[in-house]
Amino acid sequence: MNSISDILSAVDDLLHGFEPSPPSLARCYTEAQIWDNAPLWAILSQGAQHHADKVAIKDAVRELTYRQLLEQADGIAKRFQEDGLVMGDRVVIQLSNTCYFAIAFFAAQRAGLVPVMALPAHGLAEISHFFAVSQAKGYICERILESPESLEIADTLSMSDNSLTHIYAIKHHGKYLAFHPSSQPGFTPPKVIPEHPALFLVSGGTTGLPKLIPRTHNDYLFNIRSCVEVSDITANDIYLAVLPAAHNFTLGCPGLLGALSKGGQVIFSTQAGPDHCFDLIENHSITATALVPALAQLWTEASEWETADLSSLRLMQVGGSKLAYSDALAIQTAFPKVLQQVFGMAEGLIACTRLGDAPAIIAAKQGCPVSKWDEIRIVDNAGNPVAIGEEGELLTRGPYTLRGYYRAPKHNQVTFTDDGFYRSGDKVRMDEDRYITVTGRIKDVINRAGESIATDEIEAHLLCHPEIAQVAVVPVADTHLGERIGVALVCKGEPLTLQNIRHFLKSKNLAAFKMPDELHLVHSLPKTAVGKIDKKSVPGPNGKPWMLNTYR
Numbered sequence: 001m002n003s004i005s006d007i008l009s010a011v012d013d014l015l016h017g018f019e020p021s022p023p024s025l026a027r028c029y030t031e032a033q034i035w036d037n038a039p040l041w042a043i044l045s046q047g048a049q050h051h052a053d054k055v056a057i058k059d060a061v062r063e064l065t066y067r068q069l070l071e072q073a074d075g076i077a078k079r080f081q082e083d084g085l086v087m088g089d090r091v092v093i094q095l096s097n098t099c100y101f102a103i104a105f106f107a108a109q110r111a112g113l114v115p116v117m118a119l120p121a122h123g124l125a126e127i128s129h130f131f132a133v134s135q136a137k138g139y140i141c142e143r144i145l146e147s148p149e150s151l152e153i154a155d156t157l158s159m160s161d162n163s164l165t166h167i168y169a170i171k172h173h174g175k176y177l178a179f180h181p182s183s184q185p186g187f188t189p190p191k192v193i194p195e196h197p198a199l200f201l202v203s204g205g206t207t208g209l210p211k212l213i214p215r216t217h218n219d220y221l222f223n224i225r226s227c228v229e230v231s232d233i234t235a236n237d238i239y240l241a242v243l244p245a246a247h248n249f250t251l252g253c254p255g256l257l258g259a260l261s262k263g264g265q266v267i268f269s270t271q272a273g274p275d276h277c278f279d280l281i282e283n284h285s286i287t288a289t290a291l292v293p294a295l296a297q298l299w300t301e302a303s304e305w306e307t308a309d310l311s312s313l314r315l316m317q318v319g320g321s322k323l324a325y326s327d328a329l330a331i332q333t334a335f336p337k338v339l340q341q342v343f344g345m346a347e348g349l350i351a352c353t354r355l356g357d358a359p360a361i362i363a364a365k366q367g368c369p370v371s372k373w374d375e376i377r378i379v380d381n382a383g384n385p386v387a388i389g390e391e392g393e394l395l396t397r398g399p400y401t402l403r404g405y406y407r408a409p410k411h412n413q414v415t416f417t418d419d420g421f422y423r424s425g426d427k428v429r430m431d432e433d434r435y436i437t438v439t440g441r442i443k444d445v446i447n448r449a450g451e452s453i454a455t456d457e458i459e460a461h462l463l464c465h466p467e468i469a470q471v472a473v474v475p476v477a478d479t480h481l482g483e484r485i486g487v488a489l490v491c492k493g494e495p496l497t498l499q500n501i502r503h504f505l506k507s508k509n510l511a512a513f514k515m516p517d518e519l520h521l522v523h524s525l526p527k528t529a530v531g532k533i534d535k536k537s538v539p540g541p542n543g544k545p546w547m548l549n550t551y552r
């Protein structure tokens with residue numbers, strides 16, 4: 001039995017370094033019933049109440065009904081308690097897309113543990129960092145196909161000096177604790193406080209190690225509910241989790257939790273390629289999924305020759321990075337009427353186009369906030385609001401947007417305004433109807449001989465070239481210019497030359513000082529843990545990362 005003092009001390013420690021919403025706003029959100037004042041696991045307990053014998057989750061080898069998922073989660077939650085983990089303790093979960101992900105996630109929730117949602121592609125540096133910041137006691141991992149070092153991380157962590165005391169390696173118990181339900185019957189979940197963190201998402205930033213984003217029971221339930229509403233998720237939906245399940249997009253926008261919250265079904269896939277996923281769509285009558293643009297592009301190309309019946313698909317969300325206009329048009333041709341652009345951040349704000357919007361809007365814009373309670377400010381360099389339709393940095397605040405990264409006081413000072421708006425670093429325009437168009441990142445700028453050049457402007461032009469599949473424009477160190485413009489290209493067919501692309505950009509009336517200085521042709525561009533183009537790792541001609549490592 002865990003002692004009350006252990007629990008109090010774990011919850012106290014959890015709250016150290018957590019920035020809650022101010023009490024006046026919290027009251028307002030509660031009174032307006034934006035916040036449900038319920039634990040996040042209510043999604044599963046309600047599912048088990050209303051859809052007990054319906055299949056909730058499936059992967060390549062198993063399936064569980066809502067009742068079985070709750071029983072499994074409770075059995076493991078009880079095991080956690082027996083092993084000495086208590087409400088408020090943090091656990092790092094690093095699992096691939098299988099039923100174990102859902103079992104571990106809900107088991108942690110039922111036990112009142114707070115999971116740090118690591119992605120399968122995170123390596124020792126990131127995972128060690130998550131432990132250092134969160135002081136997590138538990139690590140739930142497995143041998144992950146994409147990450148040969150996954151169990152080595154457990155081995156290394158177990159031998160180093162850190163907060164880790166409990167390692168659960170699924171299917172590799174020998175050395176570690178068994179990830180098996182307790183043999184003792186009965187489980188009563190501890191009473192969590194819905195305004196406390198329920199999970200930590202990890203930031204997908206371009207610099208440094210990821211930061212921890214506390215998401216409370218209240219805010220995440222509202223996030224999920226709002227996304228469910230705008231995407232019309234119902235019990236008939238069958239959601240394909242193809243991007244990493246731990247990422248906000250797949251987890252809760254509306255993602256797998258959104259599908260489960262309505263009594264729908266989730267199919268987990270460990271492979272993202274179209275050959276595999278198209279078969280899943282046909283065999284399971286998948287209705288909804290979420291992709292990053294590079295993957296959507298791959299699926300679109302494959303739809304020309306793959307023969308699977310994809311007619312059940314009614315919602316293809318594409319987001320996480322900018323979807324080029326030409327790619328959006330191609331998706332709309334290959335998969336008519338299913339595209340929904342999503343512009344969102346693990347920090348909170350989610351905006352998306354609606355399925356009923358005009359196709360031209362869906363192709364060109366990233367969408368409007370999912371809640372009328374999302375407050376948006378677009379500001380110029382001096383922090384002053386710009387006029388409607390003008391470009392500026394997006395600042396946001398609202399019932400599901402964080403008020404501070406976890407245990408990062410210095411960073412929070414510059415990332416939040418005095419009145420609690422999160423500075424997203426995204427450059428956007430917003431129309432009268434609150435539809436947002438993302439135009440780039442504030443800091444994605446090359447300083448070439450004193451001129452500031454936005455990399456996204458050059459990228460957007462180059463993506464209109466019929467022979468270019470993917471592009472990354474990066475600042476490259478230069479003794480004379482300070483920085484020069486490097487372009488890494490994936491060509492569709494014949495290789496292009498520097499002269500070809502300069503000529504093309506000139507025809508688009510781009511200023512002479514914005515002309516690329518150097519071109520490097522590659523077969524593919526490196527991706528982040530969730531599949532976005534990772535500029536930091538784009539290789540230069542010598543095979544080493546090309547971008548200046550002092551990227552601002």
Ligand code: AMP
Binds near residue numbers: 204322344426
């Ligand atoms: P993450 O927290 O990993 O979801 O990353 C959030 C960031 O991804 C945002 O702040 C944007 O910079 C970028 N992002 C997400 N969705 C889009 C989109 N549809 N278009 C352009 N950028 C996006």
